[in-house]
Amino acid sequence: MADPANEEFSDLIQRFFESLAGFSDRLPFDLDRQRLRSITTFAALSVAIVFAWKLLRSPPEHQRRQYRRRNSASGPSNARLRSDTGFPSSEACSPLGDLRVQDAVDDFFRPVNLTLEQLVRHQLNEGRKVTCQLLGVILEESSPEDLQKHATVRSSVREVLLEITKICDLYLMERVLDDDSEERVLSALNDAGLFTTGGLTREKVLFCSTENGRTSFVRQLEPDWHIDSNSEIIHQLSRFIKYLLHISPKASEQSGTPNVYLSTSLEQFFGVPGSERS
Structure with missing residues (x-):
């Protein structure tokens, strides 16, 4: 069975480069696609992706508290059920994960206020x-x-x-x-x-x-x-x-x-x- 974490990471990569392709169209000037493909730029983007991925894998503190409260309320039987079946957690499958991916991409490509x-x-x-x-x-x-x-x-x-x-x-x-x-x-x-x-x-x-x-x-x-x-x-x-x-x-x-x-x-x-x- 595919690792949910790997699937979410792959989804992040795909969303990232889809946004990158459309980002140049929103600029008030032409973007040099050849420079964008350079090794230096690719390395910078890779670092940004890894950084964004780590942020995505760590939900905000108030979300962690909400998850703990839900898990406590559901009782040990539900916890055993998730563990025994091997299904991914509700966090990985819920729309929340998709929203966090999209928010990270949107924040990364938020227009820069150039002088x-x-x-x-x-x-x-x-x-x-x-x-x-x-x-x-x-x-x-x-x-x-x-x-x-x-x-x-x-x-x-x-x-x-x-x-x-x-x-x-x-x-x-x-x-x-x-x-x-x-x-x-x-x-x-x-x-x-x-x-x-x-x-x-x-x-x-x-x-x-x-x-x-x-x-x-x-x-x-x-x-x-x-x-x-x-x-x-x-x-x-x-x-x-x-x-x-x-x-x-x-x-x-x-x-x-x-x-x-x-x-x-x-x-x-x-x-x-x-x-x-x-």
Whole structure:
């Protein structure tokens, strides 16, 4: 007859790796499956499993007291019956054992509260230079015509930009129709406090009169990442830029191009809570 302890341990192992497979899907960034299979990581997981197993085999003190009271109430005849028949105890067969296994797995994979700095660093994958479009990504406005009237920095993107400027050389760029639009954009960025840290300066905000001009800026700067809402520009640059982020309200989960990532907003790509656009 199979040992109940071994069966429960096998069940723990199976639940553990099933949760591990789905854990990467809940992360705000891609998990490197090859690193996950490395010897070092496997050893760490093995230690965690053994530790969790020992905890599971030792029920809490109040549960032990409850078991002792039940056993005392049932009398010696029931105890002899369990011993003589060789059946596993009620603890091993009851739903309580399954719940303890699931609780341990859930606790192990409870989401880690990463800081925004950690999220930005991980998502940029050691990139050191970033170029980014303004309209529809950083600004509330969506067209050059809008900039002739006003320019407004999206409040939810400010902290992300500040973190990017700490670790990357950031350049912002946009097509405008006149000089007044340029001044509105620069004034909005200044009012949002994006020029105060020293990472982003007015000289790193570039303006052009055509969409092709933005493409030319990116080609000349040769960034590790370019962020844009124009699908045609993303397609053109995909052959020359290492990573691209396409911002689109209709972004799907995957892109047909390996180095192109899709997201509904800049904040959503970096996993900022509550950043999903409706």
